[in-house]
Amino acid sequence: MDHVPPSSQHDVMKVKLFLSITKPGIILGNLITVIGSFFLASQDVLNIGVFLLLIVGISCVIASGCVFNNIIDKDIDSVMERTAKRVLVQGLMSDRTALRYALILGGLGFLCLLNINLLSFLFGLIGWFFYVVIYSLWAKRQSVYGTMIGSVSGAMPMAVGYCAGANRIDSGLMILVLISIFWQIPHSYAIGLFRSDDYKKANIPLFSILYENKKVTVHCLLYIVVFTLLCGTLYLLDYAGTFYLLVMMLLCFYWIWLTLRGFYTLYVKKWARSMFVFSIVIISSFSLLIGFNY
Numbered sequence: 001m002d003h004v005p006p007s008s009q010h011d012v013m014k015v016k017l018f019l020s021i022t023k024p025g026i027i028l029g030n031l032i033t034v035i036g037s038f039f040l041a042s043q044d045v046l047n048i049g050v051f052l053l054l055i056v057g058i059s060c061v062i063a064s065g066c067v068f069n070n071i072i073d074k075d076i077d078s079v080m081e082r083t084a085k086r087v088l089v090q091g092l093m094s095d096r097t098a099l100r101y102a103l104i105l106g107g108l109g110f111l112c113l114l115n116i117n118l119l120s121f122l123f124g125l126i127g128w129f130f131y132v133v134i135y136s137l138w139a140k141r142q143s144v145y146g147t148m149i150g151s152v153s154g155a156m157p158m159a160v161g162y163c164a165g166a167n168r169i170d171s172g173l174m175i176l177v178l179i180s181i182f183w184q185i186p187h188s189y190a191i192g193l194f195r196s197d198d199y200k201k202a203n204i205p206l207f208s209i210l211y212e213n214k215k216v217t218v219h220c221l222l223y224i225v226v227f228t229l230l231c232g233t234l235y236l237l238d239y240a241g242t243f244y245l246l247v248m249m250l251l252c253f254y255w256i257w258l259t260l261r262g263f264y265t266l267y268v269k270k271w272a273r274s275m276f277v278f279s280i281v282i283i284s285s286f287s288l289l290i291g292f293n294y
């Protein structure tokens with residue numbers, strides 16, 4: 001027998017809807033990079049108040065962007081198997097409610113970032129603008145460069161974290177942004193390969209759909225080699241220590257080896273999925289290492 005009263009069950013369902021429409025997986029992934037870059041930039045002094053404002057602020061700003069994306073992408077999401085069960089596609093929430101929710105999340109998030117410093121606020125705004133306006137409204141549907149544009153937005157949470165800790169633009173910030181961009185492109189090309197049927201159905205002009213697998217693999221390899229060099233540069237400029245360098249180089253070489261296997265694999269989707277999983281492993285390890293090994 002079910003002992004939960006129907007009204008509480010209804011409330012739990014509602015909370016779940018409001019949570020899932022914010023894409024919690026993407027928020028959590030970004031939070032790992034935000035925390036790493038904040039700890040790296042904070043060096044000796046860790047301001048707990050700023051840390052809390054940062055976590056709440058950037059989570060709400062990303063959540064706002066993701067709810068807007070859900071509203072804009074409803075037609076695309078409805079034809080892709082992976083996204084067909086999303087809240088708005090299923091009609092479980094009205095667009096109007098979602099829009100109000102996105103505005104409240106954005107307002108709250110930007111207020112928190114503004115209370116940290118102007119740079120954190122501005123980088124948050126750039127990230128939101130790139131994701132909602134340039135990526136979701138235009139590039140994802142129209143341009144083969146959609147992934148590059150999306151990756152600019154995805155790099156901004158790291159810039160926000162860095163500026164919350166250091167409040168300046170310097171070589172450390174620029175390398176972190178580049179590392180994030182060069183990581184995201186193979187991350188999303190891999191997804192494009194193992195979800196190719198979905199993206200074809202939705203008519204999304206992804207690089208990994210328009211070009212043959214070998215060319216995509218060559219591009220992934222180039223991005224990952226540059227990512228490796230950038231990781232090394234962070235050590236050379238003294239932003240990270242020897243333990244960071246050793247572990248990162250091992251992980252990068254493994255990623256390069258995994259990419260090379262793409263040239264002769266017969267199971268492209270299986271290989272692409274392993275590239276996606278490893279991209280998550282390497283960015284999480286990177287964030288932990290820069291955060292704890294000054």
Ligand code: HEM
Nearest residue numbers: 025026029030082147150151154155180184188191195280
């Ligand atoms: C720093 C930026 C990024 C981070 C930290 C990140 C992190 C993640 C994480 C942790 C997941 C798994 C959780 C989930 O599926 O909800 C994921 C999935 C995904 N990411 Fe990323 N991502 C970033 C950028 C991008 C970019 C630029 C794109 C595409 C242009 C992208 C597209 C996707 C898609 C489509 C999935 C779902 C994959 C699937 O299950 O089929 N991500 N990302």
Ligand SMILES: CC(C)=CCC/C(C)=C/CC/C(C)=C/COP(=O)(O)OP(=O)(O)O
Nearest residue numbers: 061062065069124127128131150153154156
């Ligand atoms: C400050 C700020 C708001 C930064 C943005 C952070 C962020 C959301 C990063 C992910 C970037 C991205 C292009 C994801 C794919 O979206 P998609 O719409 O192609 O994914 P989907 O198919 O799962 O909807």
